[in-house]
Amino acid sequence: MTEVTGAPADVLHTLFRSDQGGHEQVVLCQDRASGLKAVIAIHSTALGPALGGTRFYPYESEEAAVADALNLARGMSYKNALAGLDHGGGKAVIIGDPDKIKSEELLLAYGRFVASLGGRYVTACDVGTYVADMDIVARECRWTTGRSPEQGGAGDSSVLTAFGVFQGMRASAQHLWGEASLRGRKVGVAGVGKVGHHLVEHLVEDGAQVVITDVREESVRRILDKHPGGEVTAVADTEALIRVEGLDVYAPCALGGALNDATVPVLTAKVVCGAANNQLEHPGVEKDLADRGILYAPDYVVNAGGVIQVADELHGFDFDRCKAKASKIYDTTLAIFARAKRDGIPPAAAADRLAEQRMAEARRG
Numbered sequence: 001m002t003e004v005t006g007a008p009a010d011v012l013h014t015l016f017r018s019d020q021g022g023h024e025q026v027v028l029c030q031d032r033a034s035g036l037k038a039v040i041a042i043h044s045t046a047l048g049p050a051l052g053g054t055r056f057y058p059y060e061s062e063e064a065a066v067a068d069a070l071n072l073a074r075g076m077s078y079k080n081a082l083a084g085l086d087h088g089g090g091k092a093v094i095i096g097d098p099d100k101i102k103s104e105e106l107l108l109a110y111g112r113f114v115a116s117l118g119g120r121y122v123t124a125c126d127v128g129t130y131v132a133d134m135d136i137v138a139r140e141c142r143w144t145t146g147r148s149p150e151q152g153g154a155g156d157s158s159v160l161t162a163f164g165v166f167q168g169m170r171a172s173a174q175h176l177w178g179e180a181s182l183r184g185r186k187v188g189v190a191g192v193g194k195v196g197h198h199l200v201e202h203l204v205e206d207g208a209q210v211v212i213t214d215v216r217e218e219s220v221r222r223i224l225d226k227h228p229g230g231e232v233t234a235v236a237d238t239e240a241l242i243r244v245e246g247l248d249v250y251a252p253c254a255l256g257g258a259l260n261d262a263t264v265p266v267l268t269a270k271v272v273c274g275a276a277n278n279q280l281e282h283p284g285v286e287k288d289l290a291d292r293g294i295l296y297a298p299d300y301v302v303n304a305g306g307v308i309q310v311a312d313e314l315h316g317f318d319f320d321r322c323k324a325k326a327s328k329i330y331d332t333t334l335a336i337f338a339r340a341k342r343d344g345i346p347p348a349a350a351a352d353r354l355a356e357q358r359m360a361e362a363r364r365g
């Protein structure tokens with residue numbers, strides 16, 4: 001996946017001239033009455049309508065917002081392709097501090113812009129937008145997912161996201177140790193929020209020894225209290241977690257950039273598989289991991305449970321159908337490791353190749 005940064009000229013270059021296949025459409029939206037300024041980027045509709053969330057964020061500049069929308073939309077094409085969804089990739093960003101400018105009027109105006117695309121782009125929640133916001137957007141736009149169960153939506157996606165990450169971890173164990181189980185393995189989970197705490201439950205049930213950390217003490221305490229038998233222990237911070245002796249798996253489930261020049265050299269784990277988005281801080285980190293013999297399960301592959309859920313919502317949400325789809329993350333992760341081995345490339349690169357292959361085949365079909 002190419003990086004898009006900065007100036008409008010770069011953005012235009014990516015849009016119209018990128019040899020890696022630029023974006024299909026970018027829409028700039030403005031509604032003066034409500035203060036809405038948004039960018040909707042559609043990277044690809046090769047596999048179906050573009051699907052991706054709405055990020056509400058106080059960008060430093062309008063150029064930065066466009067660049068982020070383009071990057072995120074491209075990432076969604078790859079994620080949706082490997083999740084086996086009949087959806088292309090898109091993303092929207094609303095410019096501004098959600099705590100200051102978010103209003104019903106603004107979200108309705110935003111919904112009208114998404115609706116004007118006639119279904120080429122389907123929206124959902126992302127950083128800064130929530131289920132309640134999507135309920136409002138949906139009043140103006142039927143191509144809205146991530147709504148509350150009361151409004152026909154699927155609600156919180158963290159249950160299936162954690163389930164999918166667990167499938168990716170089982171695949172990693174199968175690839176490395178010849179057994180699709182974490183029984184007897186030591187697994188470190190950094191960030192036990194919505195996704196992380198469900199992941200801990202899967203791991204305990206599977207018989208793993210779990211080490212957790214979180215900046216919120218109450219989140220750690222809640223889990224330790226639930227598991228007084230010693231199967232879950234805690235360390236002070238992520239820095240300590242990644243150095244735990246005998247750690248088999250490291251699961252970053254907090255913020256992006258967890259894998260970088262400072263952390264990779266000191267990781268004790270043999271596998272990295274977690275929910276956090278954008279774990280590789282910069283291109284090249286995937287190779288550093290491979291050089292150290294650490295197996296990396298690409299983040300956008302294993303954390304696809306959430307997008308599988310929102311895609312399903314368009315057809316009337318069915319939890320069991322979604323869970324069956326999210327179980328396939330196991331097979332996809334295994335296929336990526338096999339491809340990486342065959343081509344002599346890191347799994348992150350193999351994942352990109354598989355996604356590109358699926359998109360190219362759809363274009364020919």
Ligand SMILES: NC(=O)c1ccc[n+]([C@@H]2O[C@H](COP(=O)([O-])OP(=O)(O)OC[C@H]3O[C@@H](n4cnc5c(N)ncnc54)[C@H](O)[C@@H]3O)[C@@H](O)[C@H]2O)c1
Binds near residue numbers: 196219
């Ligand atoms: N929720 C989903 O369905 C979903 C889907 C795909 C990807 N993700 C990604 O997974 C990650 C976790 O998502 P979530 O929904 O659980 O978010 P969350 O906010 O509920 O949980 C994140 C947790 O990480 C903790 N944290 C923050 N900084 C930390 C640090 N430096 N060290 C240790 N802990 C820290 C927070 O206190 C919080 O408990 C995010 O990167 C998110 O983008 C989530």
